[in-house]
Amino acid sequence: MRTTLITATAGTCYGWPSPTLPYLQSTESSIPTSPDEGSWIVSIMILCSALTPIPSAYLADRFGRKTTLLLGAIPFILGWVLVIVAKSVAVLYVARMFSGLGYGIVYTVAPMYTGEIATNEVRGALSTLITLMNKVGILAQYCIGPFVTMRTLAAINLILPISFVITFIFLPESPYYYLKFERSERAERSLRKLRSGDIRLELKNIELSVQEDMKNRGTWSDLISEATNRKALWISLGIFTIQQLCGSAAVVAYAQVIFQVTGSHIAPYQESIILGCVQVATCCLSVVLVDRLGRKPLLLLSALGVGLMNGTIGTYFYYFQTSKTNMDYLHWLPITAILIYIVCYAIGLSTVPYVIIGEMFPTNVKLYASCVAHIYTGISMFAVQKLFQVVKDAWGIYTVFWGFSVFSLMGLVFMLVVLPETKGKSFGCIQAQLRREVARDNASKLMTVEY
Numbered sequence: 001m002r003t004t005l006i007t008a009t010a011g012t013c014y015g016w017p018s019p020t021l022p023y024l025q026s027t028e029s030s031i032p033t034s035p036d037e038g039s040w041i042v043s044i045m046i047l048c049s050a051l052t053p054i055p056s057a058y059l060a061d062r063f064g065r066k067t068t069l070l071l072g073a074i075p076f077i078l079g080w081v082l083v084i085v086a087k088s089v090a091v092l093y094v095a096r097m098f099s100g101l102g103y104g105i106v107y108t109v110a111p112m113y114t115g116e117i118a119t120n121e122v123r124g125a126l127s128t129l130i131t132l133m134n135k136v137g138i139l140a141q142y143c144i145g146p147f148v149t150m151r152t153l154a155a156i157n158l159i160l161p162i163s164f165v166i167t168f169i170f171l172p173e174s175p176y177y178y179l180k181f182e183r184s185e186r187a188e189r190s191l192r193k194l195r196s197g198d199i200r201l202e203l204k205n206i207e208l209s210v211q212e213d214m215k216n217r218g219t220w221s222d223l224i225s226e227a228t229n230r231k232a233l234w235i236s237l238g239i240f241t242i243q244q245l246c247g248s249a250a251v252v253a254y255a256q257v258i259f260q261v262t263g264s265h266i267a268p269y270q271e272s273i274i275l276g277c278v279q280v281a282t283c284c285l286s287v288v289l290v291d292r293l294g295r296k297p298l299l300l301l302s303a304l305g306v307g308l309m310n311g312t313i314g315t316y317f318y319y320f321q322t323s324k325t326n327m328d329y330l331h332w333l334p335i336t337a338i339l340i341y342i343v344c345y346a347i348g349l350s351t352v353p354y355v356i357i358g359e360m361f362p363t364n365v366k367l368y369a370s371c372v373a374h375i376y377t378g379i380s381m382f383a384v385q386k387l388f389q390v391v392k393d394a395w396g397i398y399t400v401f402w403g404f405s406v407f408s409l410m411g412l413v414f415m416l417v418v419l420p421e422t423k424g425k426s427f428g429c430i431q432a433q434l435r436r437e438v439a440r441d442n443a444s445k446l447m448t449v450e451y
Contacts, residue, residue, distance in 0.1 A: 003114055004133040005164040009076050010106050011137020012157045013099040017042045018255045019145025037089050039389035042253045043382045048100025050378030053371040056105040065113035066173045072105035076161040083154035116174040117194055135283045139276035146269035179210045218364030228434040232360040235418055237376055239353045242411030244380035246306045247404035248345050250388040262334040271335050278339050282346035294423035295352050299415050302348025307408030309341035314401030359422045359430055
């Protein structure tokens with residue numbers, strides 16, 4: 001639980017712009033902010049998060065998972081302190097840049113640390129808790145932000161990373177890290193702090209696992225040079241592209257801004273709170289369903305749902321903003337469509353892509369694939385958050401949602417054609433399936449050339 005305080009901190013940074021932007025862009029703002037500057041305040045954090053996965057993976061292997069996570073709290077602390085003292089947009093930019101650096105560290109190292117200290121029985125639950133606490137952090141911004149000043153909200157948010165440092169410092173380092181450097185005694189002490197009862201068998205299993213990983217150490221080039229890794233990377237990045245281009249990052253960050261132009265009878269901040277509650281309530285749903293329905297059906301259902309809802313929202317905005325017709329009788333439609341969108345996104349595209357990337361790569365290159373995915377996702381998320389405001393101002397908000405709808409439905413076709421089902425299959429079976437598909441693709445190309 002103490003580990004997830006840092007992911008809740010990341011969630012506060014992610015959700016902070018939603019209640020803060022309307023204030024910054026209002027006439028009452030102490031830091032007058034234009035729409036373009038507001039889009040940079042939203043998006044620059046995610047852009048900077050793409051800078052830290054590779055360095056943080058190196059630090060986690062060299063100095064330990066625990067040490068790296070503690071270092072990851074420092075950028076969050078600096079970021080919130082800068083927001084408290086900020087008197088210009090430039091200082092807010094720097095604050096968000098620091099938050100982005102921390103965000104990248106957390107989402108590279110926290111899943112690694114959690115997976116290594118957890119027992120097999122609770123590993124899935126702890127991984128779910130990482131996602132849940134992020135959503136709780138976002139919800140906290142929606143609930144608290146409208147009722148306090150920007151600086152007060154930052155001061156409240158500052159409590160989380162400080163609490164994380166104070167409590168997490170007493171947790172042990174990962175036993176995997178110690179065994180990697182052949183520090184058996186420290187690994188045993190670490191595991192004793194984490195477990196009760198006899199740990200000898202588990203310690204031996206961890207030692208064998210580490211030895212196997214060290215024998216088959218991969219390299220960055222293996223992601224491209226190995227045909228199966230290349231195919232897995234192409235499929236994984238395709239899914240992450242769909243995850244971002246369906247517009248989730250923009251909907252969360254600009255929630256209150258979006259609700260301000262819907263014509264709804266409910267206050268925008270109240271709609272944001274409803275959205276946040278639904279997001280928290282449904283974030284665990286895909287984890288329950290993923291081993292029952294499978295990865296592919298959930299992703300296809302998710303892409304279809306968000307595609308239809310994006311189209312619905314875009315069409316509503318088109319008639320609401322361009323038509324002389326009174327749309328008052330449909331005031332309920334935008335919030336309903338966005339809530340259905342959130343549910344559809346949560347059951348598939350929100351979490352299943354991370355399951356896919358954990359299953360489709362062999363152990364020796366999984367960390368490298370994860371780093372590439374984090375960097376790619378950060379850049380894609382930045383583009384979506386930055387261009388949301390640009391396209392909205394140039395061609396109308398309905399154009400943005402129609403674009404999200406088109407990309408979602410194109411993604412549906414992509415996954416239908418190329419995504420293999422990995423439900424209930426061992427890592428070895430998944431790799432064998434990829435090898436068969438690569439061989440079939442090569443044979444097909446050869447037949448085409450000969451013809």
